[in-house]
Amino acid sequence: MRRAACVYADAMDALAGLLEGPRARGAFMIRACFDPPWSLRIEDRAPLTIMLVVRGDACVVPDGGEAVRLRAGDLAIARGPDPYLCADDPGTAPQAVILPGGECTYPDGRSLKGRWDLGVRSWGDRLDGSTVLLIGTYMMQGEIGGRLLDALPPLLSLTSEVWECPLTPILAEEMVRDEPGQEVVLDRLLDLLMIAALRAWFSRPEAEAPAWYRALADPVVGRVLRLVQDDPAHPWTVADLAAKAGVSRAALARRFSELVGEPPMTYLTGWRLALAADRLRDSDDTLESIARQVGYGSAFALSSAFKRRYGVSPQEHRSRAA
Incomplete structure (x- = not known):
């Protein structure tokens, strides 16, 4: 029994070492609101992006990989730099391309700047769209420890059946605020959300922890x-x-x-x-x-x-x- 307890404690210490890595600094945070059909091509080369579905559903499709369907309460984490699609359906043609630095263009390269703005950190068709996602992106490699990135698959997901995060309503409320120091508040909330999600992920049998x-x-x-x-x-x-x-x-x-x-x-x-x-x-x-x-x-x-x-x-x- 003592040996088992020691092994468990060692594993938890190692997990703590992995999870202390996320430290957002001016992360890209946005609430995306869409009505079908919608599709975004993500080519921002960001090291890590977390997508949380608040309402409706979505698909995340990595290049060369299988589509992952997300419903309300589900979460996905995409590890860069490889591109992927986020859409209502894998067959929907991209309507926009997200480039490094949060730059947005039409698929033909024309700038989308200001076209889909819906207010503070809100973007898409309309605020009461049938699909709403909260998206947080770590923009630079240094914000995420390399050992943590190496431990993650290109795309992982958690359904609402296997995890529940109390941070969701807080993040949804804080996302659209425009107050002094708000960027720092959102950075820390993103870190907490990422840590909660990864802790849940590493507890799953399908998680492939590093050797x-x-x-x-x-x-x-x-x-x-x-x-x-x-x-x-x-x-x-x-x-x-x-x-x-x-x-x-x-x-x-x-x-x-x-x-x-x-x-x-x-x-x-x-x-x-x-x-x-x-x-x-x-x-x-x-x-x-x-x-x-x-x-x-x-x-x-x-x-x-x-x-x-x-x-x-x-x-x-x-x-x-x-």
């Missing part, structure tokens, strides 16, 4: 994962980790690679760089300080590894997040 998350239940690999996650700055070696886990180096390397999908040191490097990316985004700490916090001997060593992993320097990453 390292599932591996936490293993008595050997789970212990090693917790060691490196809890103390990334420690100068770990495979021998150190194997000794802590009570197995040989070869046994640990083989078991870790089988369950996690990569060697222990490769995982440790990825974990350290993910932490560095988050701290560059969320703090004013110097690169030297962050390097020490995540286990690199110098700012130069961190910068070199960071650029190999993400294709940009730490300074460029921080500037983009800002």
Whole structure:
């Protein structure tokens, strides 16, 4: 019983680590109101978008994927950057295209600016349309942790039969307010809605959690994962980790690679760089300080590894997040 409780607690700690990622900053928020037939082609390349059906129904169709039907109370989360269709029916031809930055055009490229405006953060045919969706979009990659994005499918949905969120009426009310600080209020509500939805998703049997998350239940690999996650700055070696886990180096390397999908040191490097990316985004700490916090001997060593992993320097990453 104690062992089961420990495994459950470890899984919950790992889930908390995933869910602490969403931090919206000036997210794109809108209430979409339509009468059939309607169809939107989404090409905004946003890392994550949440769609909550308040009234009526809708279909979300990823390119090359199967349509997901949503009804009132249902929710879908689309992971970018691949495009998808949001419509009353998969066969309805797109009437508008949503581009990066929230720019809207007709399918022929003409601007839609102002054409479908219905008031504060409201858009579409008419306010009392038969279909109403609340849509929130994280505009930049830095607002969502990379480890969380990697853990999600391109499109997931939750029906009202398996989840109920008390935030829906609050978000619907706050969406159309135009008061000082309203953008910050909506950002935090979007974060809470996203966290509630993802927590419900990860509790579902169809959710495909990442390999390292599932591996936490293993008595050997789970212990090693917790060691490196809890103390990334420690100068770990495979021998150190194997000794802590009570197995040989070869046994640990083989078991870790089988369950996690990569060697222990490769995982440790990825974990350290993910932490560095988050701290560059969320703090004013110097690169030297962050390097020490995540286990690199110098700012130069961190910068070199960071650029190999993400294709940009730490300074460029921080500037983009800002």
